[in-house]
Amino acid sequence: EAEVAQSPRYKITEKSQAVAFWCDPISGHATLYWYRQILGQGPELLVQFQDESVVDDSQLPKDRFSAERLKGVDSTLKIQPAELGDSAMYLCASTLDSGVTGELFFGEGSRLTVL
Amino acid sequence: AQSVTQLDSQVPVFEEAPVELRCNYSSSVSVYLFWYVQYPNQGLQLLLKYLSGSTLVESINGFEAEFNKSQTSFHLRKPSVHISDTAEYFCAVSEGGLKTDKLIFGTGTRLQVFP
Numbered sequence: 001e002a003e004v005a006q007s008p009r010y011k012i013t014e015k016s017q018a019v020a021f022w023c024d025p026i027s028g029h030a031t032l033y034w035y036r037q038i039l040g041q042g043p044e045l046l047v048q049f050q051d052e053s054v055v056d057d058s059q060l061p062k063d064r065f066s067a068e069r070l071k072g073v074d075s076t077l078k079i080q081p082a083e084l085g086d087s088a089m090y091l092c093a094s095t096l097d098s099g100v101t102g103e104l105f106f107g108e109g110s111r112l113t114v115l
Numbered sequence: 116a117q118s119v120t121q122l123d124s125q126v127p128v129f130e131e132a133p134v135e136l137r138c139n140y141s142s143s144v145s146v147y148l149f150w151y152v153q154y155p156n157q158g159l160q161l162l163l164k165y166l167s168g169s170t171l172v173e174s175i176n177g178f179e180a181e182f183n184k185s186q187t188s189f190h191l192r193k194p195s196v197h198i199s200d201t202a203e204y205f206c207a208v209s210e211g212g213l214k215t216d217k218l219i220f221g222t223g224t225r226l227q228v229f230p
Contacts, residue, residue, distance in 0.1 A: 004158070040124075040222065040223075041222050041223075042119070042205050042207075042220030042221050042222050042223055043159070043205070043220045044220070045218065091158065091159070093158075093159075103161045103164070104151075104159075104161065104218070106151075106158035106159040106160070107158050108156070108157055108158045109158055
């Protein structure tokens with residue numbers, strides 16, 4: 001069964017360091033999302049891509065976060081410099097049909113701990 | 116702005132007992148409603164959804180939810196739970212032009228099923 005792949009699963013870093021997360025969506029899925037899930041809260045959308053273009057990054061803290069999907073397939077989310085408050089699970093999701101069926105397919109997430 | 120409220124952060128229940136997980140939303144326009152489930156150490160999976168048509172929707176594993184427009188609710192129910200239903204359940208709403216755009220999640224309800 002096709003899955004959304006994310007790496008690394010776990011990342012521990014010190015504040016002020018740079019971190020990067022990678023996501024490979026299900027093959028053929030044009031729409032890709034990065035969500036942040038803080039412990040005890042629901043996922044919050046950070047950025048949405050349609051192919052290689054950013055559709056919505058209104059909630060992305062652009063002073064320290066960046067995201068790219070250069071070839072419209074896999075994507076990288078970067079944080080530089082990391083802060084203590086960035087500790088969270090970073091979830092990647094994709095969808096085939098630009099949302100017509102209403103189902104997002106999520107990866108297992110990348111858990112970030114900032115010390 | 117739309118929002119989702121899950122009134123119970125934790126719901127403990129014995130196996131084979133009925134359960135209801137509550138979800139209320141606020142929105143000024145028509146919405147699409149979803150329940151996602153997150154099993155331990157896994158990503159989120161779509162459990163069921165309301166897009167249009169019948170207000171009662173069902174999942175393949177016995178859960179059902181009813182869209183109540185007048186009460187702005189989308190409560191999740193199961194008449195008899197199993198140990199394997201232990202997980203975190205997230206209610207979500209979208210009022211974007213596409214059904215997966217601008218998905219707003221609730222804070223989640225942890226269902227703990229005891230033998």
